[in-house]
Each structure stands twice: as C-alpha cells, then as structure tokens.
Amino acid sequence: MPGALDGVRVLDLSRVLAGPYATMILGDLGADVIKVEAPGGSDDTRFWGPPFQNGMSAYYTAVNRNKRSITVNLKSAEGQETIRRLAETADVLIHNFKTGTMEQWGLGYESLSRLNPRLIYCSITGFGETGPLASLAGYDYIIQAMSGWMSINGTADTGPLKVGVAVTDVFTGLYAAVAIEAALWARQKTGRGQKIDLSLFDCAVSALVNVAANYLMSGNIPQPLGNEHPNIVPYSTYEASDGPIVIAVGNDRQFHALCSLLSDRSIGTDPRFQTNSGRVAHRDELNRRLNEEIKQRSRAEWQRLLAEKGIPCGPVQTLEELFRHPQTDARHMTVTMHHPTVGKLKLVASPLKLSETPVSYRLPPPLAGEHNREAEALWRNGPTPENCDAKSP
Structure with a gap:
C-alpha cells in the first residue's frame, strides 16, 4: 500500500540526529530519501559506539532506515553540480550545515530555487540564520544548557542536569517533519516551494511549554524540581x-x-x-x-x-522491562530489518499508526555510498520490495 508521502523525493544532506530523524519520519511515511555524505561516510554517528553490530553503530541505525546512500564531495565543483542536478527533481532538500556554508558552495536556497521553484528547502542550525549567535555551531548539550532545559532538570542537590536523550535534536527533527509536510501542502495550493529556517535553540524554547508560560506570566524563575511537577501535586x-x-x-x-x-x-x-x-x-x-x-x-x-x-x-x-512489556509488543514498537552485510537489526518502530497509508519499512540503514551506482536511476524508480519482518497492526 503506498505511503502518505509516496512520490515525494527528499535530498538529505543532514547528519547526526535532528535532520536524519526528520528524514527517517518522512521515509517511514513513504518518501524516497537519498542520504548524501562525503566519500567514506561523514555522518559521525556511524562511529559513535559501542555498541556496534558487524561494524554498524546502534546510534546510526536509530535514525537512518528507509534511505539510500550516495557519497558526494560537496567541496568540489563536480560534487556541487551533482547536488544541483539532483535538486532539480527533488521535492525537499534538508541540511544541517552551519549558517552560510551551503551558500559558500553555491547551494543556498536562492540558487537552488531558481533551478527548481517547487523545492522545499529546510535548513537546520544550532541558533538559526539570524541573530548574534547565527554563526555558531549547535550541539544538543549546549542547547539544553542555553535554552533553560538544564536549569529545570535535576534537584537542588544535584544541580542542573541534562535530559538523558538529546531531546533538542529530537524536538527539532519533529518540527522539521511537520514544517516540511506543511510546506508540501502549501505547495499544492501555490505551486511554489519555500525555505524553512529551523534552529535547535528555537525548538528547545518552544518545547518548554507550560514552564515557559509560568515564567512569562509570573516572572518567577523556575527551580529544578527533580521528579516533581511545577503546577500539580501529588x-x-x-x-x-x-x-x-x-x-x-x-x-x-x-x-x-x-x-x-x-x-x-x-x-x-x-x-x-x-x-x-x-x-x-x-x-x-x-x-x-x-x-x-x-x-x-x-x-x-x-x-x-x-x-x-x-x-x-x-x-x-528499565529498558529491559519496557521492551518485554506486553503493551510494547501489542503496539508493534519494534521492527526487525535485514541488512546484507550487517545481518538482522532490531529497531524501534514508528509510532505513527495511519489506517489508510501506513508506514512501511523498505530499506535498512545504508552503508556509506551503498547506492552510488544507482544514483542516476534513484529518482526514476519506484519503491523496492519490503525488506523486514515488521508486525502489521
């Protein structure tokens, strides 16, 4: 059954977590996602471990299924021309290079939108493309510190603590998927693409929700409450x-x-x-x-x-208890995928349950450049047969 985003072509120049998480969501929903890295593989998460399974890191597998991988030297004129050619037929381009980097390579929104006015161009940076911090790189830990998240996490005894998952990256990936889908819908009415300027900083501030609202209304600086709720007891x-x-x-x-x-x-x-x-x-x-x-x-x-x-x-x-729990099994929250060199991979499944256009698990996390020989045909071919042992709801 075709996915909700079947026929949407995504050129993914992002790496690590926020961008790859967004594009995995789009891929799960049926989009054709092409992951672009430098020759040899430039997504750092390929090397973040242990654990590894036959050389592939668990971190990398968490956010890179349903993608094909090609390698391109973006610093070369030939590589830049390759991206321009692919962007001409893409629906979406997403990247998370520092502000100004894509423009230096001649791959900014203004340049690519002239080639493809329907292109939706999503930029993910640490602090956004405007403001005094626009030139700085952004890492989740730094953003958790600067956005106030660490100041409300922990207790008076522990002092500030970060959340155990890189939540600002996750928030940004979710916001990116929402923004891209909204831009695709808007394009249905206008025929034009647009640029999306997303930052980890902005998304972290937005995700403070009621804690931020409490401060803005009262002026009282919230203190870390550990496992307590600021507004409700018990x-x-x-x-x-x-x-x-x-x-x-x-x-x-x-x-x-x-x-x-x-x-x-x-x-x-x-x-x-x-x-x-x-x-x-x-x-x-x-x-x-x-x-x-x-x-x-x-x-x-x-x-x-x-x-x-x-x-x-x-x-x-514990996570052991979580993944043994019958509710986790009933909701089909794990999926096993097969990789030709890595073997069987057990992954967290998508939480999206769509009755008419369900998510699918078509491609395991790719090796760097695994689909280089297919690059010319990638945008013309339809989806490949499913390659997993997923439980259907």
Whole structure:
C-alpha cells in the first residue's frame, strides 16, 4: 500500500540526529530519501559506539532506515553540480550545515530555487540564520544548557542536569517533519516551494511549554524540581515496597480517590490539601506522608488499586522491562530489518499508526555510498520490495 508521502523525493544532506530523524519520519511515511555524505561516510554517528553490530553503530541505525546512500564531495565543483542536478527533481532538500556554508558552495536556497521553484528547502542550525549567535555551531548539550532545559532538570542537590536523550535534536527533527509536510501542502495550493529556517535553540524554547508560560506570566524563575511537577501535586515518583512508581494526580477528585486507599485517612481531611493550590504550597509535607503510605504495598498492587480508581500511575521501568512489556509488543514498537552485510537489526518502530497509508519499512540503514551506482536511476524508480519482518497492526 503506498505511503502518505509516496512520490515525494527528499535530498538529505543532514547528519547526526535532528535532520536524519526528520528524514527517517518522512521515509517511514513513504518518501524516497537519498542520504548524501562525503566519500567514506561523514555522518559521525556511524562511529559513535559501542555498541556496534558487524561494524554498524546502534546510534546510526536509530535514525537512518528507509534511505539510500550516495557519497558526494560537496567541496568540489563536480560534487556541487551533482547536488544541483539532483535538486532539480527533488521535492525537499534538508541540511544541517552551519549558517552560510551551503551558500559558500553555491547551494543556498536562492540558487537552488531558481533551478527548481517547487523545492522545499529546510535548513537546520544550532541558533538559526539570524541573530548574534547565527554563526555558531549547535550541539544538543549546549542547547539544553542555553535554552533553560538544564536549569529545570535535576534537584537542588544535584544541580542542573541534562535530559538523558538529546531531546533538542529530537524536538527539532519533529518540527522539521511537520514544517516540511506543511510546506508540501502549501505547495499544492501555490505551486511554489519555500525555505524553512529551523534552529535547535528555537525548538528547545518552544518545547518548554507550560514552564515557559509560568515564567512569562509570573516572572518567577523556575527551580529544578527533580521528579516533581511545577503546577500539580501529588505528581511525582514514590517508593513502593519493591521499587519506584509514578503517581500523577491531576485534579481534586483523583486526590480524594487516592486518599480513600490510604490507611492514614487524615491526609484526605487535612484542610491544607483540599485544593491543588494548597497541595502545591505544602508539597513537601504531603509527599512525606504519601511516601509513608506508598511503601506499604508493591508496585503491582498500587497499579491495580489506582487503576480501579481512575488514577494515572505506572512503574519506573528499565529498558529491559519496557521492551518485554506486553503493551510494547501489542503496539508493534519494534521492527526487525535485514541488512546484507550487517545481518538482522532490531529497531524501534514508528509510532505513527495511519489506517489508510501506513508506514512501511523498505530499506535498512545504508552503508556509506551503498547506492552510488544507482544514483542516476534513484529518482526514476519506484519503491523496492519490503525488506523486514515488521508486525502489521
């Protein structure tokens, strides 16, 4: 069955995470994605490990399926001409070179859009193409620090902490996919492509959502709360008898339902805890008393009791527990793909569940330059047969 983006041609000059994540999403949805690297392979994630499987890094496999790979020397006149020729028939070009680099090579939006006015050109940089920091390179860790994310993560004891995944890259990849799809839809009406200027910095600021809104409304600088919620209590991690569990009480009804399960009934009648505002003001006292209660039962028992009351909760799981969980299996969140030299690769599957145009897993993460000999025909040929053992929902 054709994917939602079947027939869309994507020229992917990005590397590492934000851009490749965006183009993998487009590829999963049916787009024909051509990954362009320097001769020998210039995507650093090919070498980020361990772990490796037959020479291919796990990091690289995470965001590079459903792509073909060609190698081009972008610093040479011949390589630049190759990109111009491919851009003439592409729908989308995406890159994450530093601001001004593509223009130096004669591959900026103005130049390529003259060759192909329908081209959608997505630039991903650390800080965007304008402003005093436009010339700086951007890495997720730096952006987490500068965007305020680290200042709200951690506790007073730990100090600022980064999130365990490169979340600003992930946010930017998601925003890039959304922006490209919006530009494709706009082109249906106007017949013209456009330029998309995305930065990790902007996307990280946008993803602060309610924490940023709290500051903009109150002027109060948020402090790191660890596993606490800035606006809701109780909404935290508690220690059951056999390990940590998260309990997320979203309103007064749920709070009183929780209290009905406690042996200390005075918690539910304490006037300080009757409203969420009161609970926020007295979070330390309330959490101390709740912890005394939660540790009296196991995580499974709390899950059962809280689910019966309609109170959101869940155990803090390791990745081993996650990938053994029946919900993960039921949602088909892993897929096994076959690579001719690497062997079987088990990957995280797409979360996109489309009833009429489902995602597909056609191509495993490519070797550098694997499709060089096919470069001329890549834009003319249709999709290849599926090459995976994916479970269909």
